[in-house]
Amino acid sequence: MTKVALITGANRGLGLEIARQLGQSGVTTLVAARDAERGEKAAAELAADGLDAHAVVLDVESASSVEAAAEHVRDVYGRLDILVNNAGILPEATTPEATQPLDLELFRRTFDTNLFGAVAVTQSFLPLLRRSPAGRIVNVSTTMGSLADQSDPSSPYYRLVVPAYQTSKAALNGLTIALAKTLADTPIKVNSVCPGWVKTDLGGPANRAAAPLHAADAARTAVTMASLPDDGPTGQFVDRNGTVPW
Numbered sequence: 071m072t073k074v075a076l077i078t079g080a081n082r083g084l085g086l087e088i089a090r091q092l093g094q095s096g097v098t099t100l101v102a103a104r105d106a107e108r109g110e111k112a113a114a115e116l117a118a119d120g121l122d123a124h125a126v127v128l129d130v131e132s133a134s135s136v137e138a139a140a141e142h143v144r145d146v147y148g149r150l151d152i153l154v155n156n157a158g159i160l161p162e163a164t165t166p167e168a169t170q171p172l173d174l175e176l177f178r179r180t181f182d183t184n185l186f187g188a189v190a191v192t193q194s195f196l197p198l199l200r201r202s203p204a205g206r207i208v209n210v211s212t213t214m215g216s217l218a219d220q221s222d223p224s225s226p227y228y229r230l231v232v233p234a235y236q237t238s239k240a241a242l243n244g245l246t247i248a249l250a251k252t253l254a255d256t257p258i259k260v261n262s263v264c265p266g267w268v269k270t271d272l273g274g275p276a277n278r279a280a281a282p283l284h285a286a287d288a289a290r291t292a293v294t295m296a297s298l299p300d301d302g303p304t305g306q307f308v309d310r311n312g313t314v315p316w
């Protein structure tokens with residue numbers, strides 16, 4: 071039975087590479103994007119390489135869009151095997167020197183995408199994941215969301231203070247733990263991943279220039295956790311080197 075995967079924010083960056091690699095492993099890949107044209111373009115790029123990839127319009131901040139996407143997947147595929155909650159934003163300045171005044175509007179905007187978006191998508195797709203014999207949920211987090219890392223003076227990220235982004239990802243990690251416990255007596259596994267520091271548009275052009283990893287390399291951690299065997303872990307936070315402390 072061919073597996074079906076949906077990746078949010080899959081029209082560019084890390085999401086597109088996760089979609090590509092899942093497609094390369096023989097999975098039917100649903101390239102979810104909030105903009106129909108951008109999603110179609112990304113799915114066409116993957117299909118041109120021979121992958122079974124299809125665009126799905128999905129704005130994680132729009133309840134009606136999320137629900138319509140879930141209905142579409144239910145009608146066409148009848149179930150979902152892999153959900154990758156990848157869509158995310160980082161609207162704060164990321165230079166270590168930047169002082170971050172608290173900005174409620176910015177917190178709300180960041181949480182709307184990074185946390186509530188993942189909650190909404192997971193809520194709507196969970197009935198379809200329950201129909202899978204081996205459902206997998208991967209929440210794309212970051213070591214910058216680790217409370218242990220944020221409070222560790224020896225961390226390379228210690229001086230990087232982006233509170234809306236960091237707290238939104240810490241909250242996403244909380245969602246991972248809660249869901250893993252709630253779904254412990256089902257086949258569904260739920261894990262958080264940190265892809266590493268990746269050359270994408272997130273954080274602006276300076277980040278793209280400075281980041282050491284290409285999206286194709288960084289996508290592997292998410293793809294591994296999306297492809298876990300039945301005896302694989304759940305409720306974990308991992309990066310390319312292993313466990314990340316919460």
Ligand code: NAP
Nearest residue numbers: 079082083084104129130156157158212267268270271272
């Ligand atoms: P990116 O290149 O900026 O891509 C972000 C993706 O999220 C885009 O496809 C974007 O769509 C989508 N998106 C944003 N808001 C959305 C919404 N409301 N509904 C649906 N899609 C939405 O960033 P990236 O680096 O690939 O980031 C992907 C994930 O990796 C994020 O969760 C990020 O926090 C995480 N991450 C990245 C790094 C890094 O170094 N880059 C490190 C750790 C974790 P549009 O094209 O329509 O804007």
